[in-house]
Amino acid sequence: MVGMALACSLASMPLTKQLNVAIIDSNPALEGKTCIKKEDPPDPRVSTVTPATISLFKDVGAWQYVQQHRHAYFDKMQVWDYTGLGYTRYNARDVDKEVLGCVVENKVLHSSLLSCIQNTDLKKRIYPSRLNSMTLHQNHLPTMMDSTSSSFHASLAKLELSDGNSLYAKLVVGADGAKSHVRELAGFKTTGWNYSQNAVICTVEHKTENQCAWQRFLPSGPIALLPVGDKFSNIVWTMNPKESSACREMNENDFVKALNHALNYGYGPHPQSNLLGNNGDIFSWFRRDLTVSANECFEVPPDVVKLVSGRMVFPLSLRHANNYASKRVVLIGDAAHTVHPLAGQGVNLGFGDAFALSRIISEGIAVGTDIGEVHLLKKFEVERKRENIMMMAILDGFQKAYSVDFGPLNVLRAAAFHGAQYISPLKRSIISYASGEQRLPLFS
Amino acid sequence: MASKLLNRFPTLNNTAYHILSLPFLRSTVASPFLVHTRLYSEDVSSRVSNRSSLNQVELAKFSSIADTWWDAEGPFKPLHVMNPTRLAFIRSTLCRHFQKDPYCARPFEGLKIVDVGCGGGILSEPLARMGATVTGVDAVEKNIKIARLHSESGPETANIEYCCTTAEKLVEEQREFDAVISLEVIEHVADPAEFCKSLAALTVSNGATVVSTINRSMRSYATAIIAAEYILHWLPKGTHQWSNFLTPQELVLILQRASITVQEMAGFVYNPLTGQWTLSDDISVNFIAFGTKNSQ
Numbered sequence: 001m002v003g004m005a006l007a008c009s010l011a012s013m014p015l016t017k018q019l020n021v022a023i024i025d026s027n028p029a030l031e032g033k034t035c036i037k038k039e040d041p042p043d044p045r046v047s048t049v050t051p052a053t054i055s056l057f058k059d060v061g062a063w064q065y066v067q068q069h070r071h072a073y074f075d076k077m078q079v080w081d082y083t084g085l086g087y088t089r090y091n092a093r094d095v096d097k098e099v100l101g102c103v104v105e106n107k108v109l110h111s112s113l114l115s116c117i118q119n120t121d122l123k124k125r126i127y128p129s130r131l132n133s134m135t136l137h138q139n140h141l142p143t144m145m146d147s148t149s150s151s152f153h154a155s156l157a158k159l160e161l162s163d164g165n166s167l168y169a170k171l172v173v174g175a176d177g178a179k180s181h182v183r184e185l186a187g188f189k190t191t192g193w194n195y196s197q198n199a200v201i202c203t204v205e206h207k208t209e210n211q212c213a214w215q216r217f218l219p220s221g222p223i224a225l226l227p228v229g230d231k232f233s234n235i236v237w238t239m240n241p242k243e244s245s246a247c248r249e250m251n252e253n254d255f256v257k258a259l260n261h262a263l264n265y266g267y268g269p270h271p272q273s274n275l276l277g278n279n280g281d282i283f284s285w286f287r288r289d290l291t292v293s294a295n296e297c298f299e300v301p302p303d304v305v306k307l308v309s310g311r312m313v314f315p316l317s318l319r320h321a322n323n324y325a326s327k328r329v330v331l332i333g334d335a336a337h338t339v340h341p342l343a344g345q346g347v348n349l350g351f352g353d354a355f356a357l358s359r360i361i362s363e364g365i366a367v368g369t370d371i372g373e374v375h376l377l378k379k380f381e382v383e384r385k386r387e388n389i390m391m392m393a394i395l396d397g398f399q400k401a402y403s404v405d406f407g408p409l410n411v412l413r414a415a416a417f418h419g420a421q422y423i424s425p426l427k428r429s430i431i432s433y434a435s436g437e438q439r440l441p442l443f444s
Numbered sequence: 445m446a447s448k449l450l451n452r453f454p455t456l457n458n459t460a461y462h463i464l465s466l467p468f469l470r471s472t473v474a475s476p477f478l479v480h481t482r483l484y485s486e487d488v489s490s491r492v493s494n495r496s497s498l499n500q501v502e503l504a505k506f507s508s509i510a511d512t513w514w515d516a517e518g519p520f521k522p523l524h525v526m527n528p529t530r531l532a533f534i535r536s537t538l539c540r541h542f543q544k545d546p547y548c549a550r551p552f553e554g555l556k557i558v559d560v561g562c563g564g565g566i567l568s569e570p571l572a573r574m575g576a577t578v579t580g581v582d583a584v585e586k587n588i589k590i591a592r593l594h595s596e597s598g599p600e601t602a603n604i605e606y607c608c609t610t611a612e613k614l615v616e617e618q619r620e621f622d623a624v625i626s627l628e629v630i631e632h633v634a635d636p637a638e639f640c641k642s643l644a645a646l647t648v649s650n651g652a653t654v655v656s657t658i659n660r661s662m663r664s665y666a667t668a669i670i671a672a673e674y675i676l677h678w679l680p681k682g683t684h685q686w687s688n689f690l691t692p693q694e695l696v697l698i699l700q701r702a703s704i705t706v707q708e709m710a711g712f713v714y715n716p717l718t719g720q721w722t723l724s725d726d727i728s729v730n731f732i733a734f735g736t737k738n739s740q
Contacts, residue, residue: 363528365549367531368569
């Protein structure tokens, strides 16, 4: 997805649309026009796209294709935990926007980007195969003795594919996911650790339409319920590996019961809805600048009625490549960084990378730079590393803060919930940062 | 303020010779050079007997580090880092002057450009990628060899014509170009006025001439000489002679006497926190001037 977004973005800018792009992806969806049928239940693999990503998609003309398929905007979000000591509700109207984000199936995003590219005159070729090996010539200058090598390919990167094709490229972009082969071949080291948690994802159905995003932090990990459109929702339930295998094995009815238990009445009480009136005068000086959601009561998420897809389990980890770029190679998306799904930010960081890289490439071409030049790619790295690392640190912090069940820490977390709920500037900052509209978490 | 410094040297007088000696603490050049003479004259008529603008001392300096031209981390790193900024200025002024579409990836298609003092070709190659027909000349043979080898690595740059010659010889061959670009060269030539006359002779009428150099100011002494050479070690010691720097007014004057009217000037400013150069109005250290040849 992130690679396709890069190609789309290059196709949409005047300086880069004359580039020759080769897309190497063994995903069968790229081969033919695999139709996405409207009647199919939603695939459990979905992504939450932030308003910043939506506007980037609109800029390159890909969002219109997403709108032709199922997608679900949501404008409300509620976050609470099992202790029942506090909750926070977010509303898009707190920051005068209409949506907090949109949940779209990955296959819809992918096919929209593909349709978008096919409607431009970008010179592209799709290679439905895998990368076998890659050679990057490291010497910056052929030696004086070697003056017979007048082949233009001597300084380019050479890629060998599994179907036997050989390609020469000025720039190789690794957008091949968390287990990136390009990253391995190029020798980039990574830092990170595995969370001892797995995520169980599936699609469920309700009696009525769900228009709010729900997230409840349980002792072993958060469970998130995201609307996907029609009466369906997507579940992302993080738990430790033993429980995740148990969840996958149990029969459907038991699983639905477990879901309702986790979302609703299990593990602890519901938080009290403290309307500002009876919560004491300590918050009275905030009353002037109230957000819409500060007045909303705690709501119980809608009941899960039926499971409509299979259950998938993924291990979770935090991984960050120490460098994103070296001569002729650059990494974007999950290949460069993987995060915990608890705030729905992972793919948005990736899309941010893709659009930033295409802008930097365009600036490089404007001054005649060779696009595989390290200086140029390092500019991209410096720009994105800062933002990615900041987001990763915050998410990791949340993950650690919520994985400990310790009295005083629980109270602290409850205080944090109350603070976010009632302190309007803080809430607005949080919403803006999570929507991608704001670069720094606190000081705008 | 430059004159205050010069007044400390007793040899300064109206007629003309100005000797400034800068001992090299450590030089990359094999033979020791302690005294460097430059002609400095109030009235710009040339007093040099040989009609070449070559300065042998400078040539030797560059010849010794020629192999490192394309090493992005080597002695030429500042030029590599500054390159995109210089190209941005060249792109915007030339596109405007020749009325080319700035959103085109190859706006210089059809333009003949000469890069005087091309060194290893770090300016010539991007110009060629932007579509220009580029000729690169340099007086140091080694530089031309390096430039030729490097340009063979890509189809867009393989057509650059490199010659080991001087601007004066090109004038003798009666070559003419739409744009003549000479960046960071004029501070290394023996006679800047003559050099500018040669640059002008190479430009077609109504063509463009772009010259960049370092200002002769207190700030540039502190930045380009002390900071860059002695403290940060960005440049080998002795790369620049402060007395050879030209002030913007002097450059405009000698270009004008060579029939080139300077239309735009900009400065380059380095931000040490981000490590980036940007174009700005501050011409107190590095500056670049774009001029057009008066139509005859």
